[in-house]
Amino acid sequence: MSAHPVARYAVRRARKMFKRIRAYGGLLILRCRNLLVREPVTGTADVVVSMTSYGARLRTVDIALESIARGTVKPKRMILWLDDPAAFERQTPALLRLQRRGLETKLTKNFGPHTKYFPYVDSSAVFDCPLATADDDIIYPSRWLQMLVEANEENPDVVHGHWVRTIGLNGGSITGYGDWTQRRDTGPGFNNFALGVSGVIYPPGMLRELRMHGDHFMDVCPGADDIWLHWVALRAGFQTGQVGAVARHFPMIPGSQSTARSDANVGHNLNDQWIRALYSQSDVMALTTSGKTGILRDGEGNAS
Numbered sequence: 001m002s003a004h005p006v007a008r009y010a011v012r013r014a015r016k017m018f019k020r021i022r023a024y025g026g027l028l029i030l031r032c033r034n035l036l037v038r039e040p041v042t043g044t045a046d047v048v049v050s051m052t053s054y055g056a057r058l059r060t061v062d063i064a065l066e067s068i069a070r071g072t073v074k075p076k077r078m079i080l081w082l083d084d085p086a087a088f089e090r091q092t093p094a095l096l097r098l099q100r101r102g103l104e105t106k107l108t109k110n111f112g113p114h115t116k117y118f119p120y121v122d123s124s125a126v127f128d129c130p131l132a133t134a135d136d137d138i139i140y141p142s143r144w145l146q147m148l149v150e151a152n153e154e155n156p157d158v159v160h161g162h163w164v165r166t167i168g169l170n171g172g173s174i175t176g177y178g179d180w181t182q183r184r185d186t187g188p189g190f191n192n193f194a195l196g197v198s199g200v201i202y203p204p205g206m207l208r209e210l211r212m213h214g215d216h217f218m219d220v221c222p223g224a225d226d227i228w229l230h231w232v233a234l235r236a237g238f239q240t241g242q243v244g245a246v247a248r249h250f251p252m253i254p255g256s257q258s259t260a261r262s263d264a265n266v267g268h269n270l271n272d273q274w275i276r277a278l279y280s281q282s283d284v285m286a287l288t289t290s291g292k293t294g295i296l297r298d299g300e301g302n303a304s
Contacts (some may be wrong), residue, residue, distance in 0.1 A: 018196070020175055025249040026139045030066040034094050040067070042102040042230060043074025045149055046129045047201065052081040052115035053136040060253045061136040062094035065103060073146045075132065076104050082120050083110035113225040121211045127204040130156075134184055135197045137256035144250070148201040151186075153242045159233050160201050161194030164242035166285055174279060174287075178269040186240035190234055191287040196226050198248055209236040221274035231278050233284055 049068060066078065080095070080103060088107045092097075093213035099105055108119040116133050130152050132145060144162070151160040164183040168175030169191070183192060192194045194200045202210075209232050217228040233240060 008271065015224075017133075020253060020254070021100045023139060023254050024205065026067070026251060027060075027063055027254055030070075030139070033070060034062055034066050034097055037103065040102045041069035041074065041078050041098060042076055043110070043214045045073040045075050045145065046144070047075045047132050047149055047152075048077040048079065048120065048129060049075040049132045049134060049145065050079045050081065050117055050132045051118045051136055052083070052086075052113075054083060054115075056196070057136050057256055058082075058087055058095075059092065060256045062092065062098060064134060064136050064138055064140065065095075065098055067138075067140040068145060069098070071140075071142050073149060075145065075203050076129070079120060080105045081108045081115050082106070083108055083115055099271050111215065111218065112222050113196075114215075114222075114228065115297060116225070117210070117229075118215065118217075121207050122215075125211070126206040130201050131200045131207055132199060133196055134199050137201075137253050138197060139251045139253055140199065141250060143266050144199055147243045148199060150201065151241070152201050155188065156203055157205070157238065158188045159194060159206060159229075159238050159240045161196075161240065161241050162198035162200075162243050163195040163247045164240060165193045165195065165247075167193050169189045169284065169287060172281070172284060173274055175283060176269075177275065179242045183242045184247075185245055186242050188239035188288055190239055192240035192242070193230050194240050194242075196229070200229075202229075203238070206233060206236065206238050209238075211235075220278050223273055227271060227278065231283065234283060244274040256295075 021140070051061070051064065061080065065078065068078065069076075082105060085107060091105065095103070095105060106119065106178075108115060111118050116135070117131060120131060132147075132148050134140065134144075147162070148160055150157075165180040166183055166189075168180050180193065210229075213232055217225070221227050230240065
C-alpha cells in the first residue's frame with residue numbers, strides 16, 4: 001500500500017472515530033437532559049412531529065425524541081407510535097418523563113416503517129399543518145426542525161427533506177436504487193427522492209393524498225415507506241426538494257442498529273423490486289417533467 005492510500009485510510013479511520021466519539025457524547029448529554037430538564041417538548045411551531053419505534057430500539061428512542069425536544073423550535077405536537085401492546089404498557093422511565101413534558105405515546109397496528117406517519121394521517125380527515133417525520137435511531141441537531149419548517153414556509157407545496165437523492169433514469173427505465181446520486185442543491189423536482197432517515201416534512205395536501213390511498217402500501221411495498229411516499233407525491237403533483245445544498249445524514253444512536261431494516265432492503269435489492277412493481281411508464285415519464293404533472297390517478301399505473 002503506497003503512502004497516499006495509507007494516508008486516506010488513516011483519515012477515514014479518524015473521521016469514523018470522531019463521529020463515534022461525538023455520537024457517544026451526544027447520547028450522554030441527551031440522557032442527562034432527559035433526567036434533569038422539565039421544560040415542555042412541544043411549542044409554537046405549526047407542525048406535528050411523528051415517529052415510531054419497536055423492539056430493542058425502545059431502549060434508546062428517547063434519545064432521538066430528546067434531540068428534537070432541545071431544538072431551536074418545537075412542534076405543537078410530538079407523537080410516538082408503538083405497535084406492541086406489551087411495550088406500550090411497560091414504557092421506559094425515560095419515555096414516561098418525556099410524556100410528562102408533552103410527548104404523546106399512542107398504540108397502533110403494525111404498519112412496518114409506515115407506522116411513523118400512517119396512523120397520524122389515518123387519524124383525521126382534516127390537516128391544518130404539515131407533518132415532519134423522524135427516525136428512532138438518529139441524534140438530530142438543534143436546527144433540524146427549524147430548517148424543515150422554514151423550507152416549508154418558503155415553498156409550502158413541496159415535500160422537503162434533509163437528505164435527497166436524484167432518481168436515475170436510463171432508456172426510459174429507473175436505474176438501480178444504489179446508483180442514484182445525491183442532490184447538491186435545493187431545487188425541487190419530481191425526480192428528487194427524500195430519505196426519511198434524516199427527516200422529511202410533508203404539506204397538508206400530501207397528507208390528504210396519503211389518507212386517500214389508505215394502507216395499500218401493505219400490498220405493494222410494505223417495507224419501504226420512502227418509496228411509497230415518493231410515489232404518492234409524484235402521483236399527486238408534489239415535487240421534492242432538499243433543505244440545504246448538501247445532503248445530510250445525522251449521527252446514529254450508538255447500539256441502535258441491531259434491528260435496522262434498511263440494510264436488508266438495499267442488500268437484497270428489495271427496493272428495486274418494489275420500485276419496478278410500483279412505478280408505471282407514465283410515472284417514469286412524469287419524473288422528467290418540470291412544473292406540475294398531469295396528476296396521475298389510479299388506473300394509470302402498476303399500483304392501481
